[in-house]
Amino acid sequence: MRVRPSSGLRGRVRVPGDKSISHRAALLGALGEGTTRIDGFLESEDCLATLQCLSLLGTSVRRLAPGSYEIHGRGRDGFEEPLDVLDCGNSGTTMRLLIGILASQPVFSVLTGDGSLRGRPMGRVIEPLREMGARIYGRAGDTKAPLAVLGASCLQGKTHRLPVASAQVKSALLLAGLRSKGVTAVTEPARSRNHTEVMLQQLGVPVRVDGLTVAVEGGTLPRGGEISVPGDISSAAYLMVAAAILPDSDITIANVGINSTRAGIIHALLSMGADLQIEPLPGKGEPKANIRIRTSPLRGTEIGGPIVPTLIDELPVIAAAAAFAEGTTVVRDAAELRVKECDRITAMAQELGRLGVDIKETADGWVIRGGASLSGGRVSGRGDHRVVMALTVLGLAMSSPVEIEQAEAVSISFPDFAATLRELGAEIEERATDLRDPQAT
Numbered sequence: 001m002r003v004r005p006s007s008g009l010r011g012r013v014r015v016p017g018d019k020s021i022s023h024r025a026a027l028l029g030a031l032g033e034g035t036t037r038i039d040g041f042l043e044s045e046d047c048l049a050t051l052q053c054l055s056l057l058g059t060s061v062r063r064l065a066p067g068s069y070e071i072h073g074r075g076r077d078g079f080e081e082p083l084d085v086l087d088c089g090n091s092g093t094t095m096r097l098l099i100g101i102l103a104s105q106p107v108f109s110v111l112t113g114d115g116s117l118r119g120r121p122m123g124r125v126i127e128p129l130r131e132m133g134a135r136i137y138g139r140a141g142d143t144k145a146p147l148a149v150l151g152a153s154c155l156q157g158k159t160h161r162l163p164v165a166s167a168q169v170k171s172a173l174l175l176a177g178l179r180s181k182g183v184t185a186v187t188e189p190a191r192s193r194n195h196t197e198v199m200l201q202q203l204g205v206p207v208r209v210d211g212l213t214v215a216v217e218g219g220t221l222p223r224g225g226e227i228s229v230p231g232d233i234s235s236a237a238y239l240m241v242a243a244a245i246l247p248d249s250d251i252t253i254a255n256v257g258i259n260s261t262r263a264g265i266i267h268a269l270l271s272m273g274a275d276l277q278i279e280p281l282p283g284k285g286e287p288k289a290n291i292r293i294r295t296s297p298l299r300g301t302e303i304g305g306p307i308v309p310t311l312i313d314e315l316p317v318i319a320a321a322a323a324f325a326e327g328t329t330v331v332r333d334a335a336e337l338r339v340k341e342c343d344r345i346t347a348m349a350q351e352l353g354r355l356g357v358d359i360k361e362t363a364d365g366w367v368i369r370g371g372a373s374l375s376g377g378r379v380s381g382r383g384d385h386r387v388v389m390a391l392t393v394l395g396l397a398m399s400s401p402v403e404i405e406q407a408e409a410v411s412i413s414f415p416d417f418a419a420t421l422r423e424l425g426a427e428i429e430e431r432a433t434d435l436r437d438p439q440a441t
């Protein structure tokens, strides 16, 4: 991706469907009874990997139109034993949620993924599931994929206390709990995104929420329904920061999900002095809004504590914003960034550092001093969609061009990222890597 200095972003756009909600709509639809109709489904590599796995498990998935799907739930019959390995690609959500679902279905399955996913910690899901009676085995002492799941027809519900806030772990346990005996409860140290809880309730499964504890009782499966997926606030965040820092910009992003467990980026940008207007939209289910953002001078901020899980995927782009803010930005309590699609703490510190940003890596975040003089150059997106998009936003605001390698990873969550920015007036070119070019690798 070649990014040129740009200004004056203008217009009204939509961002693609929310990644977390799209995964859950497909998984709960397949797990439940009856037919589920999904609109606004994110057709990106991650979510398509989920659909592919569900098809291998015998689920009928029909594409009615772009982003519109009909899923026939397997219900009480459960999944078919897959004839092949379930390839979760780059998607942690696919793998972790599926482990929970498959642990409590009487089929044998093997799950794998790409190099990044095979390096990510799975023990955090496997250990608590084993306490419920699950049989799951894997590489590195049963902590890494490839994984083999010897499903059981019924697990024993249990109360879990998670050491780190994780929506994927919480969701895996709750989904296993749907086909377990008794109550499965999960207590987190801070609130993580609650899309699973919201959707289960929407599909008729009672969920008890008490402070930081959520619980389900085994025996009730989701029933079919209609799910409308809002735009992904994590994708919108990149456009929001671009408009905030590029001179003379004024954009509106329509129909964005603003669930409070995901909306930390709004609070962070407001605390940096961003000019943001939120126009809530009527409707049931997940809350949505149109978001307008205009250029304004930004100042440094401090981010840490319970807000972190609500903006964890947005921290790379907040780091980019901090490079253009006056004063210092401190991000702490975000060690989880080290086990995302890549070690995002080191990746961002090194790549922003290459462009001249004054950024210091700490054990659990960064210290970034804004206003350093920056120069263009070549950086690597490290094959991580959020790193690529953060570097793109930063590149647009520099005075000379930036070339980003391994940028094709944007297709994980926002395949039309460059096209959407171009529609708003940014200058970005994408070109395929010529592997014969020694500079290209």
Ligand code: S3P
Residues within 6 Å of the ligand: 019, 020, 021, 093, 165, 166, 167, 168, 169, 171, 192, 193, 312, 313, 336
């Ligand atoms: C996700 C939860 C988050 C987030 C990830 C998607 C989900 O991870 O970083 O991109 O869909 O549940 P945690 O499991 O660490 O909360």
